[in-house]
Amino acid sequence: MYQLLLQQFLRTKTCQLGLALVLILGILSIITGKQFLLDQEKIASQVAAKQGEHIERNLELHGDDLPLLLYYLKFSLVSQPYPLAGLSIGQKDVNPSVQRVTILTLEGQKYDADLVNPTKLLYGNLDLSFIIVYLFPLLIIAFTYNLFSEEAESGTWKMVNTMAKSTIQFLLAKLIVRFLLLASVLLLLLVAGVLIMGISINGIFLLFTISSILYLIFWFVLCFWIVCLRRNSNFNALTLLSFWLILVILLPAFINNYLTNAYPIPEALSTMIKQRDGYHKKWDSEKRATMVKFYEDYPQLKHHGFPPEEGFDWPWYYAMQHLGDLESREESNAMQEKIRLREEMSRLCARFIPSLHIQLAHNDMAGTGLLQHMNFLALTTDFHKKTRLYFYPKIFGNESPESVNWQDFQPNQIQLRGEISWFTVLMPLLLSILLFSGLSAMQIRKDLRA
Amino acid sequence: MRREVLLLIARQFWANAFKSKAIYFLLGLTAVLLLYAAYSGFRYHEQNHFREGHQEMARESWESNPDKHPHRMAHFGTFAFRLKHPLSTFDFGIESFTGNAVFLEAHKQNTTNFSEASFSTSLIRFGELSMAMILQIILPLMIFFIGYAAIVADRENGTLKILLTQGTSWKEILYGKALGLAGISLLFYLPFVLIAVLMLALEEHATADDWTRLMVILITYLLYLVILSMITIVVSASSSTSKNALVKLLGLWLLLIVVLPRTAQSVGTYLYPTPTKLEFRSAIEEEVIQFGDSHDPDDPYYQSIKDSVLQVYNVQSTEELPFNYSGFQMFTGEKISAEIYKRHQGMLMQQYQKQNQLTKWLAVANPYLGIKSLSMSLCGTDLASYISFQLQAEDYRYQLAQTMNELQMKYIKANVASSEGQVNVVDAKEWKAFPDFSYQYPTVGQAIQNDALATASVLFWLLLCIGMMNHWSDKASAL
Numbered sequence: 029m030y031q032l033l034l035q036q037f038l039r040t041k042t043c044q045l046g047l048a049l050v051l052i053l054g055i056l057s058i059i060t061g062k063q064f065l066l067d068q069e070k071i072a073s074q075v076a077a078k079q080g081e082h083i084e085r086n087l088e089l090h091g092d093d094l095p096l097l098l099y100y101l102k103f104s105l106v107s108q109p110y111p112l113a114g115l116s117i118g119q120k121d122v123n124p125s126v127q128r129v130t131i132l133t134l135e136g137q138k139y140d141a142d143l144v145n146p147t148k149l150l151y152g153n154l155d156l157s158f159i160i161v162y163l164f165p166l167l168i169i170a171f172t173y174n175l176f177s178e179e180a181e182s183g184t185w186k187m188v189n190t191m192a193k194s195t196i197q198f199l200l201a202k203l204i205v206r207f208l209l210l211a212s213v214l215l216l217l218l219v220a221g222v223l224i225m226g227i228s229i230n231g232i233f234l235l236f237t238i239s240s241i242l243y244l245i246f247w248f249v250l251c252f253w254i255v256c257l258r259r260n261s262n263f264n265a266l267t268l269l270s271f272w273l274i275l276v277i278l279l280p281a282f283i284n285n286y287l288t289n290a291y292p293i294p295e296a297l298s299t300m301i302k303q304r305d306g307y308h309k310k311w312d313s314e315k316r317a318t319m320v321k322f323y324e325d326y327p328q329l330k331h332h333g334f335p336p337e338e339g340f341d342w343p344w345y346y347a348m349q350h351l352g353d354l355e356s357r358e359e360s361n362a363m364q365e366k367i368r369l370r371e372e373m374s375r376l377c378a379r380f381i382p383s384l385h386i387q388l389a390h391n392d393m394a395g396t397g398l399l400q401h402m403n404f405l406a407l408t409t410d411f412h413k414k415t416r417l418y419f420y421p422k423i424f425g426n427e428s429p430e431s432v433n434w435q436d437f438q439p440n441q442i443q444l445r446g447e448i449s450w451f452t453v454l455m456p457l458l459l460s461i462l463l464f465s466g467l468s469a470m471q472i473r474k475d476l477r478a
Numbered sequence: 479m480r481r482e483v484l485l486l487i488a489r490q491f492w493a494n495a496f497k498s499k500a501i502y503f504l505l506g507l508t509a510v511l512l513l514y515a516a517y518s519g520f521r522y523h524e525q526n527h528f529r530e531g532h533q534e535m536a537r538e539s540w541e542s543n544p545d546k547h548p549h550r551m552a553h554f555g556t557f558a559f560r561l562k563h564p565l566s567t568f569d570f571g572i573e574s575f576t577g578n579a580v581f582l583e584a585h586k587q588n589t590t591n592f593s594e595a596s597f598s599t600s601l602i603r604f605g606e607l608s609m610a611m612i613l614q615i616i617l618p619l620m621i622f623f624i625g626y627a628a629i630v631a632d633r634e635n636g637t638l639k640i641l642l643t644q645g646t647s648w649k650e651i652l653y654g655k656a657l658g659l660a661g662i663s664l665l666f667y668l669p670f671v672l673i674a675v676l677m678l679a680l681e682e683h684a685t686a687d688d689w690t691r692l693m694v695i696l697i698t699y700l701l702y703l704v705i706l707s708m709i710t711i712v713v714s715a716s717s718s719t720s721k722n723a724l725v726k727l728l729g730l731w732l733l734l735i736v737v738l739p740r741t742a743q744s745v746g747t748y749l750y751p752t753p754t755k756l757e758f759r760s761a762i763e764e765e766v767i768q769f770g771d772s773h774d775p776d777d778p779y780y781q782s783i784k785d786s787v788l789q790v791y792n793v794q795s796t797e798e799l800p801f802n803y804s805g806f807q808m809f810t811g812e813k814i815s816a817e818i819y820k821r822h823q824g825m826l827m828q829q830y831q832k833q834n835q836l837t838k839w840l841a842v843a844n845p846y847l848g849i850k851s852l853s854m855s856l857c858g859t860d861l862a863s864y865i866s867f868q869l870q871a872e873d874y875r876y877q878l879a880q881t882m883n884e885l886q887m888k889y890i891k892a893n894v895a896s897s898e899g900q901v902n903v904v905d906a907k908e909w910k911a912f913p914d915f916s917y918q919y920p921t922v923g924q925a926i927q928n929d930a931l932a933t934a935s936v937l938f939w940l941l942l943c944i945g946m947m948n949h950w951s952d953k954a955s956a957l
Contacts, residue, residue, distance in 0.1 A: 053741065060744055067754070074756050089771075119603075122575070122595045124755070141577050141589045141596065143755045145830040147861050149575040149595060151743035151837070152603050158740070166732060181721075261721050266623060269728060277615070278511075280604030285518040287601070288574075288594060294528035296592045297579050300557060301532060304581065305539055308554045311898070312544055340898040367597050374599040384601065391600050398599045 033205045037171075046167045047213065053163060054217040057156045061114030062224050064153070068113075068125060072106050075126055075439050079104055083434050094429045095342035098419055102128040104439035105411045107404045110395050112233065114225040115218075116157035116387075118396030122149060127408045131416045133352030135303035135360055138408050139296070156221060157390045160240050161383055164210065165247045165272055171206045172251040173264040175199055181261060196472055199255065207248050211241055232445075235453060236393050242457040243386045249464040256471040275383045283377045283384075291370050295363035299356045306355030310348040315341070322347035325354065326417075332424040343424045350416070364402065371398050379456045389453045395445040403444055411440060479650050487646075487654025488661060495624055495662055504620050508666055511616065515609045516673050519567030529559035529578065537914050545906050547890065547897035549808070552882035555583030558871040558915045560590070563858030564681045564688050568674055568695065569610035571859025574602060580868075582875035582915075584812065584882065587819050590868060609670055610853050613699050614846060615735055617666060618706050622727040625659040625710035627720040629954075634720060649951040652711055656947065660707040667703055671696055691922045695856045701936055702849045708943035715950045734844045739837065742847075746836035752829050762822050766815045780807055797893040804895065805886030812879050820872065827865050834861065841935035848935035855929040858919050862928045866920050874915045881912055 037043050082102065090097040105127045113120055124142035152158065176199055179185035188198055218237055227233055250271060254264050310318045316334050323330040335341035378384035391397035422431060495501050536557040543551060560578045577590030595602050605611065629651070632638040641651060678684050678692055710727060717723035753761065770779030784796065787806070796803035841848035854860035885904050894902045926933055 049737070053737070056741065056744065060748075063748060071754050071756065074754060078756060078760065118600045119595070119598070122593070126756070128756075136581065139591045139596075141591045141593065143589075143752065143758055143826065145747065145752065145833050145861075146572040146575040146593075146864060147830065147834045147837075148743055148747050150572045151740050154740050154744040162736060166736075262724050265721075265724060265728060269619075273616075273619070277605060278607070280601055281607035281611070282514065284598070284601045284604065285514070285607050288598070288606075289518060289521040292525060292528065293592075293597050294532070296597070297528060297532040297557075297559065298535075300579055300581065300591075301536055301539060304555070304557075308550075311550055312546070312900075338899065340896060370597065371599055374601050378601075384604070387600055387604075396600075398597075401596075 029201060030205055033202055034209070037202075037205055037209070042170055043209075046170055047209075050159065050163055050167055050213060053154065054156065054159055054213070055220075057154050057159050058114075058217065058221050058224055060154045061117070061156060061221065064117055064121070064155075065109065065111060065114045065225055068109050068120075071126055072108055072439075072441070075104050075106055075128070079437070079439050083437060087429060087434065091429055094419075094427060094432075095345070095423050097429055098131055098423065100130070102130055103411070103415050103437055104128045105408055106439050106441050107400075108441050108443050110443060110445065111225045111227040112236065112394040113396045115155060115221055115227070115236070116390035116394040116396055117153045117155045118157075118391035118394060119398050119401060120396040121153060123398075123401040123404075125404075127404075127411075129408065129412055129415075131346070131412065131419055132349045133303050133307050134409060134412045135299055135353050135356045138405055138412075156217060157387065159217070160214070160243065160390075161387050162276055164214065164244055165276065165383075167210060168206075168244065168247040168251055169265070169268040169272060171210070172203065172248065172255060173268050174261040175202055175206075175252075175255045176258055177255075177261040177264060180258075199252075203248060203252055203255075207244070210244060214240060214244065232393050232448065235448065235450060236390065239386060239389055239453050239457060242454065242461065243382060246382050246457055246460050246464070249461050249468065253464045253468040253471065256468050256475070258475070275381060279381055280384055283374070283381075287370050287373055291366050291373075293363055293366050295359045295366065299359040299363055302356035302359050303352040307348050307352030310351055315344050318344060318347050318351060321354070322350055325350070326420065329420060329424050346416075346420065346423055364405075367398070367402060371402070374398075382457060382460050385456045389448075392445070392448055393453075395443065400444040404442075407442060407444075479647070479653060483646060483650045484654045484657060487651060488658035491628060491655050491658025492661055495658075501624065501662075504623070505666065508612070508617070508620070509669065511607065511612050512609065512669055512673065515607050515612055516567070516677065518606075519570070519608055520677065522570065522573075523562050523564070523567045525578075526561050529561055532557070532579070533559045533915070541910050543906060543909050545900070545903040547902050548805070548882040548885040548904050548908075549584070549897040551904075551909060552584035552879050555581060555875075556878065556915065557581055558867075558874060558917070560864075560867050561917050563863065563919055564678060564684050565691055565695070565857040566859050567677055568608065568692075569853045569857035569859055570606050570608045571854035571857060572861060572864065573859045574598075574606060576864045580871050582871060582878060584808070584879035585815065587816075587823070587872060587875070590871070609674065610850075610857070613667070613670060613702070614850055614853070617663065617703070618735070618846075619728075619731055620666065621659065621663050621703065621706045622710055622724075622731060624662055625655075625707065626714055626723045626727050628655045628659060628711055629714040630717050630720045630723045647951070648954050649948070652715060652947050652951050652954075655714075656708050656711040659710060660704050663703040663707055664700075667699065670699075687919075687922050691856045691858075691925070694922065694926070695853060698849060698852055698856075698933075698936055701940055702845065705845055705936075705939045705943050708947055712943070712946045712950055715954045734846050738840065738844055739847060739850075742837045742840050743834070746833045749836070750829055750832040752826060752833075758822065758826065762815075762819055765818045765822075769814050770811075780810070783807070783810060799892050801887040802890040802892055802894065805883045805888075805890060809880060809883040809887065812876070812883065816872075816876050816879075823868070823872070827861075830861060838929075838931050841932050842938065845936065845939040848932045848939065852929050852932040852936065855925040855932070856922070858925070860925075860928070862925070863920060867917060870917055871915070878912065 086097055086100045090100065107125045109120060109125065121144060122142075124140070127138060129137045174181075176185070179188055189195055215237070218240075221227060222229065222233070251268055254267055315337050319334050332343060335344045374384075375388060378388050388397065392399070540554070540556050543554065558580050560576070562573065566573055574594040576593055578592050578594075580590040581588045629638070632641070638651070642648070674692060674696065678688060681688075709730075713726050713730070714723045717726060770777040784803070784807075787799070787803070788794065788796070791799055793799060837847055838851055841851060851860070855862065885908055889904045890902050896902070
């Protein structure tokens, strides 16, 4: 029976159009993902190539003056994406994946934006995750809304009624055929992704696949429930499209507006001014006071003592720079706290909305979410500190650039992923499936009794 | 076409629509969405308070500087905070993805940072709920829903035949129904008009230009709704069953609003690659270095300038010049590097515009893209408005740097090299004398000019729909 149902379905125009659309867009999405990965690789290799050149050029110009050299030298930290990021680009196109920082005030450097076309960001990426979250549900709706009503409306239902052992089993069989078809298309696209982007098949990829399939099942069950109400095609189409509209467009937008307004982040702007003033205004204040504050943070350097109040002094200069970070720390922490709050609230809301949940989960698995970027910023702070603490003693001790092995300052490469637990990824999806299966079962039982 | 017949059909369509409970539900839903969107827009716009506050804070900090060497002030710099246009309450456009604050200092063009998106989870990529978004995306769906059966249901139940035998023409039926449907969409639209007008009226800084913008916006959306009403009627007239009409319209909506825009933008971006940040910066740096390094006293390019200056003033060394030479050298350097930066930045922005061009051209085939683009321009939330902010901030930065260089040339002694300490300083009143940054929005004329294609596409679609209506008046059948 399954084979016949499949053949019958494949012959419909809806099926052919739908499959053609999803395959074309699926291929486009894989090209998009591949291009994204290539761009990221290009960025990383450019940073690597430039780093040596950059150090050499500045050594040539300022090779006899270590503090002056360090005023110019940038040290790089690169957050390399996993190939899985090609399937779910997330926020990785908004936030830069490279930090090139000097050992001057960090707060004035680490939020530097990348060069991206904001209009492109507005329209969003055509990645596979988009296809899964937006388009597959639409196909599921298009393939199932008249599962029952097409038979009723074309008059074949009575025939089914008399011939099939159980009409419910017949409807389920039709549903399963459609599910298997779409699941195979999804798997096909995932395999294409694996082959083209070089994604490794590991636990994370498995979770990515399983959660995506569960998301499809969620939509199938939701559609089945509406079908079980046995209304006409028009009613089904409109109701299901409304569900789609609410789950994929309205609710996410609703929540996003809420979060943006509930947690505005003026602290970002204050941080900017504070770090500038924290450093720059020290030019007009007593050198000793600046050094005292600096030595509070780094007592190991205290034995270098205090510079004369008249004239320029490099250790004092770097101390001033450090005070820029120090005096903006409160605002900077407040900003991070708010961002974390936004992140947590998003996750909390997403637990109840499968479309949001799967998107955030995909980004977590691919390492492309906001959380990963926050971690990247935190690592940048550590990296900056480590680099500073390496150079401070040399600056304070008046050492020459020759005392440094510059070969060691290749770009640091890191890869970031969120904490992923199978339970938190799968549970919300399973529960939503359970909910709509229950509703369908109740409806079926009601019909049988009637 | 007889006027009274048209009105009769329109009125009858209207009355029919109100027989079903669904329309009350849709009206209620629209009202809820509208109120929420208006409230969100209002709150989004309140970000301006933070930004104005910080602009003042930055200014105070700037003015509070004591007597100083001007080059210290050039590096002290200041900030430009991007203010949202009063009409950004209506259409958020690309604003959540553009930077909001930039540090302005000598020699260095910093990036505009802290976009809303950089603080957001990927939730923001699902889109935002604005008044414009409801009108562009949700309302079409409602119009399709209310109107999909307009003609085809009458055909299915035979009323069409009766109407035609009574002497009503096809044209009268089609235009009458379209009029009725447009009337209903107007009912949905009216609260948007009222709220938009009210919000602008309550905005203290609203100018005549803003009101012109709003008028154009409101008229454009009106045309958009009329276009959608006509499309609905044409599809209804050309479908065999009401189910077909509905499926066609829903498919059309998905294609035009969900699938096409993102695909077009992706393809556009793919076709016109942009440099990475590192490439962009290096290209500028290399070009600047070709001229010479203005901080390096032995640089050959600056050496030759120096020689000619010495010659003009007929002196042996820079110390004998009537002005501070290092100020002059930095003035020259700033001029060169700013020009080079501006050219590269301009090329980059042009490349962005090219990436967007495919989407803009597609407005000819997709009225949604036309209205989306035009609405953003008119609300001052499009790429062109953002570019204008960046240009103004850069101009201000340039003025700041050069004013400080001029002060250095004028007031700092010729033989002074260091900028440290309280010795070689300029009076603090000069800092106050340099005006604060104030952003000027582009005018409505510029906005429409920037988006001439979208304006044309809306008018084109209006004509196309009238053409289709007339075509189906001749071709449609009652069976």
